[in-house]
Amino acid sequence: MVIPDFTHKMSAHCESGALTSLLNHAGLEISEPLVFGIASGVFFGYFHKAKAFPFPTFIVRNKPGQMRRNIEKRLGVEFAEYRFKDPALGMSRLDELISRNIPTACQVDFFYLDYVPSWERVHINVHFMIVIGKEEQQYIVSDAYFPKIMKLDERSLEKGRFAGGNMSPEGFLFHTRSVPEKIDLETAIRKGIKKACFNMLSIPMPFLGVKGIRMFARKVTEWPNFARDTEHLSHEIMKINILLEDQGTGGAGFRFMYATFLQQASSILRLPTLKDLSQELMLIGDGWREISLFAARIGKNRDLGAEKLGQLGAMIAGRADAEENFFRKLSKVVH
Amino acid sequence: MPTTPDYKLKMEIKTMILDTLGITDVPIETIEDDKPLFGGGNALTLDSVDAIEIIMAIQRIYGIRITDQHIAREVVRSIDSIALFIADNRENKAI
Numbered sequence: 001m002v003i004p005d006f007t008h009k010m011s012a013h014c015e016s017g018a019l020t021s022l023l024n025h026a027g028l029e030i031s032e033p034l035v036f037g038i039a040s041g042v043f044f045g046y047f048h049k050a051k052a053f054p055f056p057t058f059i060v061r062n063k064p065g066q067m068r069r070n071i072e073k074r075l076g077v078e079f080a081e082y083r084f085k086d087p088a089l090g091m092s093r094l095d096e097l098i099s100r101n102i103p104t105a106c107q108v109d110f111f112y113l114d115y116v117p118s119w120e121r122v123h124i125n126v127h128f129m130i131v132i133g134k135e136e137q138q139y140i141v142s143d144a145y146f147p148k149i150m151k152l153d154e155r156s157l158e159k160g161r162f163a164g165g166n167m168s169p170e171g172f173l174f175h176t177r178s179v180p181e182k183i184d185l186e187t188a189i190r191k192g193i194k195k196a197c198f199n200m201l202s203i204p205m206p207f208l209g210v211k212g213i214r215m216f217a218r219k220v221t222e223w224p225n226f227a228r229d230t231e232h233l234s235h236e237i238m239k240i241n242i243l244l245e246d247q248g249t250g251g252a253g254f255r256f257m258y259a260t261f262l263q264q265a266s267s268i269l270r271l272p273t274l275k276d277l278s279q280e281l282m283l284i285g286d287g288w289r290e291i292s293l294f295a296a297r298i299g300k301n302r303d304l305g306a307e308k309l310g311q312l313g314a315m316i317a318g319r320a321d322a323e324e325n326f327f328r329k330l331s332k333v334v335h
Numbered sequence: 336m337p338t339t340p341d342y343k344l345k346m347e348i349k350t351m352i353l354d355t356l357g358i359t360d361v362p363i364e365t366i367e368d369d370k371p372l373f374g375g376g377n378a379l380t381l382d383s384v385d386a387i388e389i390i391m392a393i394q395r396i397y398g399i400r401i402t403d404q405h406i407a408r409e410v411v412r413s414i415d416s417i418a419l420f421i422a423d424n425r426e427n428k429a430i
Binding site for chain 2: 010012145147238241245246248249250251252256257260282285286289290292293296297300
């Protein structure tokens with residue numbers, strides 16, 4: 001049994017992609033960049049010293065789940081959500097939903113998805129994909145990272161949905177419950193942009209938004225103090241590239257996707273300035289991609305002396321300046 | 336010696352890769368068009384860092400910014416796939 005008329009699409013990011021596919025299936029034609037932008041997905045945070053982050057790390061988007069909540073609030077869409085302690089109950093609820101032809105998004109640990117080649121599997125507890133059917137012991141899955149519909153063994157899905165660890169999925173499911181007949185896209189876009197500007201410029205925390213990028217720029221030169229050895233340090237420095245480019249970010253730490261959002265928003269709001277800002281953000285994104293490459297290169301070559309880390313810090317500081325300038329201009333366009 | 340536009344583009348791409356990555360010990364004529372550039376099987380064996388270098392070189396030289404990493408992965412699979420991508424997208428600058 002497969003849910004009829006479900007259209008599988010590849011997306012840059014799993015969560016915004018799953019949201020977009022569910023909304024499209026419910027009859028709301030909207031692109032992934034618009035979903036990402038309305039949900040104020042673009043962000044930056046630098047984290048260290050918390051129990052969960054023994055080694056410094058950073059994020060380039062808002063926290064998992066926030067996009068869904070923002071979309072509900074700004075578009076008036078309603079999602080049904082479920083969490084489970086009992087795996088058997090969690091699996092039977094999923095079966096029940098798909099038997100009613102309701103495509104259902106699941107939060108899973110990426111590692112247990114048996115259609116992913118073994119060398120690409122890593123433990124990430126916040127991957128989202130959509131279950132659209134079941135045939136015997138296999139679920140039919142629309143995963144935005146893959147070009148076609150995939151099949152997933154029942155046991156693997158259960159393991160993925162009920163994996164332990166930080167941000168464990170707890171069997172989390174969600175699906176679209178209702179979409180309003182009339183949506184005020186213009187207001188939603190303006191609110192999404194305003195919130196993104198607030199998040200990047202005005203949260204009074206030294207590790208969030210542009211201030212977080214500045215902290216990253218300063219602190220990256222201290223990373224050798226926290227590493228066990230050169231191998232560990234090189235692994236962590238190369239991870240900068242993975243976090244910016246290779247975890248469904250749409251490239252350059254979501255900056256390219258946000259630039260595409262601004263381009264689409266420019267047409268909808270009839271504001272040509274947003275198109276100019278979109279192009280400016282593409283160039284800022286190119287700078288983040290240079291950082292990715294630089295980090296990957298020095299990590300690969302174990303060339304991790306103070307001079308190179310200083311250079312890396314200076315490049316990151318350059319992005320802080322550029323993004324502060326960019327978000328200040330953006331906030332004035334939609335005031 | 337073939338001189339079709341397709342052949343010229345593929346030679347350009349091979350030169351771009353060798354120059355970008357600073358590879359001097361692989362003769363250009365040994366690089367096969369249809370064999371994977373990653374994971375062995377071709378005269379060039381590249382890794383994920385090399386892939387980013389190639390993506391940025393494509394942007395620098397051909398003016399095409401590949402913003403989606405899923406597309407990027409498909410593009411850099413072989414000389415054939417890079418050539419096809421460049422030929423298809425020379426006008427459309429951001430993918």
